[in-house]
Amino acid sequence: MSLILWAKKMLVQQIVHLAFTSNTYLISNKTDGDVFLVDIGNFKGVMELISDIQTVKGVFITHYHYDHIFGINDLIKRFPNCGVYASSHTIEGLYSDKMNLSFYHECPIVFQGKNPVTIKENDKINLFEGACLEVIETPGHNSGCLTFKVNNYLFTGDSFIPNIEVITKLKGGDKVANKLSLQKIRNKIVSGTCVCPGHGILLEFP
Amino acid sequence: MTNQEKITLIEETLENDGGTLTENTQLSDVSEYDSMGKLTLIVLCDDEFNKKLTGEQIRNFVTVKDVLDFMG
Numbered sequence: 001m002s003l004i005l006w007a008k009k010m011l012v013q014q015i016v017h018l019a020f021t022s023n024t025y026l027i028s029n030k031t032d033g034d035v036f037l038v039d040i041g042n043f044k045g046v047m048e049l050i051s052d053i054q055t056v057k058g059v060f061i062t063h064y065h066y067d068h069i070f071g072i073n074d075l076i077k078r079f080p081n082c083g084v085y086a087s088s089h090t091i092e093g094l095y096s097d098k099m100n101l102s103f104y105h106e107c108p109i110v111f112q113g114k115n116p117v118t119i120k121e122n123d124k125i126n127l128f129e130g131a132c133l134e135v136i137e138t139p140g141h142n143s144g145c146l147t148f149k150v151n152n153y154l155f156t157g158d159s160f161i162p163n164i165e166v167i168t169k170l171k172g173g174d175k176v177a178n179k180l181s182l183q184k185i186r187n188k189i190v191s192g193t194c195v196c197p198g199h200g201i202l203l204e205f206p
Numbered sequence: 207m208t209n210q211e212k213i214t215l216i217e218e219t220l221e222n223d224g225g226t227l228t229e230n231t232q233l234s235d236v237s238e239y240d241s242m243g244k245l246t247l248i249v250l251c252d253d254e255f256n257k258k259l260t261g262e263q264i265r266n267f268v269t270v271k272d273v274l275d276f277m278g
Contacts, residue, residue: 168221
């Protein structure tokens, strides 16, 4: 299942993992073959959307829980040069099936790739012309959680899901940090902002 | 670890208000014992008691005492 949104030269597509209900987002433009992802829960869904000439150049991970990284090994097997960008804590969890909780679902996921890139607050990464990704640290759901801002899109992972209370009781969760992060996210929302959460539907603010 | 200490640990894990659980509490009456709560309990048993809790075992839990007995 996918939803397509165009904004200026940027295309954002939502891909839902039906079993986990987690969202993967595909960011691309009209002229370039490069594609970027936010989370990689559903690799098969990504492959159904991209053409043969397109390459996944990078994936930005909001946090390490298994439902957001389920397809990561298939991704790097198919696109070995794909950059994997995440917080240092999330990178630690990519290599631990107990931290990312996949161990407890009897589908262990241990990242097979090397050299993931550590990103942190205020880092800015140029995706393509007219699209720069800004990194916002939003701990709470998990201490390594990141939110990504690209133009008017805000990819919030599980740090902010409209109308759903943020879950902080999983290991690494922090209620106090979550409260501060929610305020930080709200400060980024202006008229026209489209919130792309880790689960559920996109929400455009009028 | 005493049973009361284990109960406190369960309350902290489930983010349940402290002091509300007893050995006889029915898990079906604990609102925080939802799918996410069960997952946190599985992680707790592995981390603190080195015991792997299966889906079938967790489905057979009726009261808090069943969880305590599993923890050992």
